[in-house]
Amino acid sequence: MDLTPSPRALELHRQLHAFLQERVWPMEAAYAKEDAANRAAGNPWQPSAVIEGLKAEARAQGLWNLFLPNSPHAPEGLSNLDYAPLCELMGRMYWSPEVFNCSAPDTGNMEVLARYAGGAQQARWLAPLLDGRIRSAFLMTEPAVASSDATNLQCAIRRDGDDYVIDGRKWYASGAGDPRCEVYIVMGITDANAAPHQRHSMIVVPADTRGIRVNRAMDVYGYDDAPHGHMDIDLVDVRVPAANMLLGEGRGFEIAQGRLGPGRIHHCMRAIGMGERALEAMCGRLASRHAFGRAIADQSIWRERIAESRCLLDQARLMVLNAARMMDTVGNKAARAEIAMIKVVAPQAAEKVIDWAVQAHGAAGVSQDTFLAKAWAHNRTLRLADGPDEVHRDTIAKLELKKYAAKDAA
Structure with missing residues (x-):
């Protein structure tokens, strides 16, 4: 390798x-x-x-x-x-x-x-x-359904002559709060009678299209992430040209797999980067503070946590690099298990390290005086973004069991 x-x-x-x-x-x-x-x-x-x-x-x-x-x-x-x-x-x-x-x-x-x-x-x-002149948003998650199963999405996209008309509600539309956001990519259902993974499509929607109403910014553990934002949006009789349909009706899941694979690599590596920063901050804090007559870093529980943090981050990094290598060499579909595994492992590894760093900093760790509280909030959302841990674990288990089913059949 x-x-x-x-x-x-x-x-x-x-x-x-x-x-x-x-x-x-x-x-x-x-x-x-x-x-x-x-x-x-x-x-x-x-x-x-x-x-x-x-x-x-x-x-x-x-x-x-x-x-x-x-x-x-x-x-x-x-x-x-x-x-x-x-x-x-x-x-x-x-x-x-x-x-x-x-x-x-x-x-x-x-x-x-x-x-x-x-x-x-x-x-x-x-x-x-x-060129960096505009920003964009991706509208997939919906508040009224269990969006962890994307086949549940209810936003309707119906053909009307030379146009498509979109009706639905989306939330946690990241990036839609930015005043430079000029375009949305929206996922919705175009054929309710098709097979589950052929019902949905993706379509390009200019952000200033009539019928779009941005209701509010959704907080993430109390952070609004302005000016980026995660918005709650209604789409009511939103009409766009039929040419805005991406790839064709019923191909939303195909596009999603092409989009989310690299995105998961990015999320995981950024999480590891934040975990590394948290580990550095933890070591610095523990070495500089004294309690009960000695440096806190000399206490065995913190040495154990520092060692475990190093193991967690290095393990996660190697797994992500391997998944990236496979995506480059055999493609996203063949690397499906590896992508799912890193999406479980990397955010949890970073979360554990950041949490220990918060503990090491005491009151400062939960305050606005360090980066740690916001880092924890951002990282914790990764266990939901681009699919929750439970869905990825289910994918991993199915792929693993499939190996043994093939052996039994042989």
Whole structure:
């Protein structure tokens, strides 16, 4: 198993780390100050001047659109295996991926448009997304059904002459709160009588289309994540041209698998990056604080937790890199089990490490004075985003049992 990155990826990793260390990570306090000022002025829903300035610098250095592999639209894109370690570095601070135009949900939406959209849709939406001039949202989850089983989705997409008309309610539409969000990709049902995985389709919807109502921002453990946001949206008689249908009716699940596979790699590597930062913070805190006559780091329980944290993060990283390698070499479908496994393992590993780091920091760990509380909240959502743990475990078990069924049949 060769997990060696390419020479180009090694050089980009060096360049990215230097840029993050010198220009991005030191701006964390400035970003927080800017956000606080926007909130005090009553409008947190506006783009960050800090991020916009850094984006221009990153693009000038060629650190841009690195996530999109094998696409003529982004020749700078890396393979999944080459991109994964860079994604880990970006994940050490939750807003830094946007600096490099590598943040969700735009990355997934750009993959969808690059793979499945026609030339006109690519010119209208993909080009400005790759250029970083607009943002996007992905509307899949619904509040009225168990969305962990995506065949339950009820949002209706019906053909009406040369148009499609969309009716439904979506929530946790990440990115829809950003004033630069100009396009949604919506998943809904086009044929209720088809086979379960052929009922749904994906369609491109301009964000300013009549009939769209953004009701509210949904909090994540009390965080609204402005200006990105996770919005609750009603779609009432939303009419778009039939040409906005992606790939064809009934192919929503096919598109979803193409979109979610790379996205899960990205989520997992960013989680590992945050876990690494939490481990560093934990070690620093424990070494600098004394209780009961000695450094807290000298107490056996904390040495055990530090050792376990290192094991958890390294195990998760190797599993993610292997999944990325398989996606590059045998494709998403053949790597289905490996993708499901990392989606279970990596967020749980990072969550455990972040939680121990919170414990090591005591009251500071749950306060706004460290990154840990928000890091925990963001990471905890990953056990729900892109499919909950239980669904991925079920997939893993089915694939494992299938091996033995084949042996029995033989």
